[in-house]
Amino acid sequence: MLLYSDVLYLCSLTDPVIQKETPEFHHSTGKEEALNESSSFISGSPASSSSSLSVQSFIKEETDSGDDEQEFDTARLAQQVKETLQRLNIGQRVFGHYVLGLSQGTVSDILARPKPWSKLTSRGREPFLRMKHFLSNEHSIQMLSVIQERLRDRSSDDVISNILDQSRLEMLDDDDDDDDDEGSRCQRGGDASHDIIRNILQQAKHEMQTQTQTQTPAMNDAPVQQEEEDYGTLEPSVQSLAGFVQSIIQKVKCEINEDAEPSVSPSSVSRSFQTLPADPDQTAQGFKMETRQRPRSCPISGSCELQSLHLDTFSITQRVKETLTVNNIGQRVFGEEVLGLTQSSVSELLSHPKPWTKLSLKGKENFIRMHLWLQDPQNIQKLNAMKKTDHRARLKRALIGSDCDSQRCLDAGGQGFCDRWGRCEAMKRPRVILSAQEREALIAVYQTEPYPSQHTIETLAAQLGLHTSTVSNWFYNYRSRIRRDGFSEPVQTRIFQNPTSCSPVSASLVRIKQEPSDGEMEDADLQREEHNHVSVGVQSVKREKDEDLSEL
DNA sequence: TAAGAGTCAATAGG
DNA sequence: CCTATTGACTCTTA
Numbered sequence: 334m335l336l337y338s339d340v341l342y343l344c345s346l347t348d349p350v351i352q353k354e355t356p357e358f359h360h361s362t363g364k365e366e367a368l369n370e371s372s373s374f375i376s377g378s379p380a381s382s383s384s385s386l387s388v389q390s391f392i393k394e395e396t397d398s399g400d401d402e403q404e405f406d407t408a409r410l411a412q413q414v415k416e417t418l419q420r421l422n423i424g425q426r427v428f429g430h431y432v433l434g435l436s437q438g439t440v441s442d443i444l445a446r447p448k449p450w451s452k453l454t455s456r457g458r459e460p461f462l463r464m465k466h467f468l469s470n471e472h473s474i475q476m477l478s479v480i481q482e483r484l485r486d487r488s489s490d491d492v493i494s495n496i497l498d499q500s501r502l503e504m505l506d507d508d509d510d511d512d513d514d515e516g517s518r519c520q521r522g523g524d525a526s527h528d529i530i531r532n533i534l535q536q537a538k539h540e541m542q543t544q545t546q547t548q549t550p551a552m553n554d555a556p557v558q559q560e561e562e563d564y565g566t567l568e569p570s571v572q573s574l575a576g577f578v579q580s581i582i583q584k585v586k587c588e589i590n591e592d593a594e595p596s597v598s599p600s601s602v603s604r605s606f607q608t609l610p611a612d613p614d615q616t617a618q619g620f621k622m623e624t625r626q627r628p629r630s631c632p633i634s635g636s637c638e639l640q641s642l643h644l645d646t647f648s649i650t651q652r653v654k655e656t657l658t659v660n661n662i663g664q665r666v667f668g669e670e671v672l673g674l675t676q677s678s679v680s681e682l683l684s685h686p687k688p689w690t691k692l693s694l695k696g697k698e699n700f701i702r703m704h705l706w707l708q709d710p711q712n713i714q715k716l717n718a719m720k721k722t723d724h725r726a727r728l729k730r731a732l733i734g735s736d737c738d739s740q741r742c743l744d745a746g747g748q749g750f751c752d753r754w755g756r757c758e759a760m761k762r763p764r765v766i767l768s769a770q771e772r773e774a775l776i777a778v779y780q781t782e783p784y785p786s787q788h789t790i791e792t793l794a795a796q797l798g799l800h801t802s803t804v805s806n807w808f809y810n811y812r813s814r815i816r817r818d819g820f821s822e823p824v825q826t827r828i829f830q831n832p833t834s835c836s837p838v839s840a841s842l843v844r845i846k847q848e849p850s851d852g853e854m855e856d857a858d859l860q861r862e863e864h865n866h867v868s869v870g871v872q873s874v875k876r877e878k879d880e881d882l883s884e885l
Numbered sequence: 886t887a888a889g890a891g892t893c894a895a896t897a898g899g
Numbered sequence: 900c901c902t903a904t905t906g907a908c909t910c911t912t913a
Binding site: 424425426437438440441442445674675677678681682687691692693695696699764766784809812813816 | 887888889890891892893894895896
Binding site: 663676693766767807 | 900901902903904905906907908910911912
């Protein structure tokens with residue numbers, strides 16, 4: 334409960350509006366109570382005794398008529414927010430979500446191109462007011478920093494690697510009576526697919542447990558003690574996710590060892606899954622167990638059952654896209670609530686799904702979550718219902734400080750502040766936007782040298798006037814996206830529909846794709862494929878490039 | 886250690 | 900506001 338209730342609590346302290354009505358964000362009850370019951374937490378905060386000079390510094394023109402009439406230096410405000418976020422390594426997504434109630438894209442926009450105060454409507458001024466309050470309350474800043482760290486700590490990366498590290502982690506469950514024979518069958522547990530499933534299940538169970546705990550609104554404890562706060566984004570899926578995993582295990586057990594019942598475990602985690610309607614398309618479209626090709630009895634060491642889990646990623650993304658469209662749910666909401674990803678990541682995921690076999694553990698997790706989300710119509714309804722309150726809620730969800738001199742915090746950092754990994758923010762370079770010529774030149778070089786040597790990279794960078802890291806990044810990304818688009822079926826359509834697209838891949842690819850979307854193309858073949866695709870128009874590009882380069 | 890995978894933030898365009 | 904794209908980053912993998 335730490336994260337969200339704290340934030341809400343902060344809001345409640347400083348925003349009378351929020352005291353009245355708390356955002357309905359995480360479907361869980363009890364959080365709103367937390368807000369009201371923990372109201373003595375911050376009053377003694379050391380931060381609250383600081384002065385508020387920084388606030389004044391934003392105000393160009395002090396008037397007697399209250400906040401709304403003050404004129405802020407929005408550019409400076411945005412700059413200071415940016416610096417603060419960078420200094421504390423707080424992402425725009427988190428900041429936008431918890432402080433402004435806006436999406437990452439909007440935050441980026443506001444911070445990069447703040448409109449002058451005088452040109453903002455009252456609604457447009459709202460984020461700046463919130464930013465001002467945020468900056469002026471050191472406690473809010475620190476709180477958000479803690480939130481960000483917690484979110485990072487909770488990332489599946491960590492969980493997965495932790496689990497992978499524990500090579501002899503006991504199987505699935507200690508309180509699930511159905512899994513006792515599984516442990517003996519697959520003791521080694523070293524398989525990746527198995528581990529991710531296991532991880533998800535464990536995480537789901539963990540989240541469920543904590544969710545249960547939060548049902549009891551014992552929120553007057555110091556929030557710090559409630560370490561087990563969920564991110565919320567994963568919560569809607571948790572129950573059925575766990576059930577899903579359970580059912581997979583059950584099914585596989587059934588396949589492998591026919592004495593196990595195919596029914597889903599009656600354990601608590603499976604409850605919601607059991608209530609799901611049996612979807613005949615599910616097996617056809619969604620996941621299928623490829624047990625037929627596998628030996629009837631797998632070796633004990635193989636974690637064989639989960640190795641056979643297979644999801645049709647293309648079908649999943651198609652159905653997710655349709656569902657989102659039909660229900661008018663945005664990628665942002667879906668990403669944040671279901672996958673814990675940003676809008677851009679969701680967009681990528683949905684537009685360019687990789688085949689299951691090409692996915693890493695982490696990549697598979699997203700598709701499992703999507704698949705699971707699709708299984709339960711209630712999830713859609715929940716998201717839909719939440720979407721309705723989302724806008725209103727987001728506007729009210731804010732961290733507004735009382736008084737603290739954040740200027741001091743900023744100034745203390747100076748120009749060369751470093752984040753918690755010791756990386757200096759000053760090292761960050763602004764985003765590079767490659768010109769069409771530069772891109773063509775890079776593509777042209779890619780034709781002949783998809784894996785350019787260091788020397789080539791340096792030469793190219795010098796010729797184009799780019800940083801070498803920009804060039805090598807470009808090659809990494811280009812290869813990666815060529816490969817990705819080679820996987821995804823719809824690319825063909827997209828390319829033909831938009832032959833003039835400025836996408837570096839599609840711009841140079843004109844082709845008819847014949848491989849199956851789930852293609853198991855060998856890498857060598859893929860390379861040849863790419864080469865052929867890209868080779869269209871190479872000559873002209875090359876000529877242009879020569880000209881470009883000679884000009885440089 | 887280089888390349889790949891997964892993401893993010895910035896940005897373009899609707 | 901939304902989605903798609905893309906340069907850059909972090910972490911993992913081979």
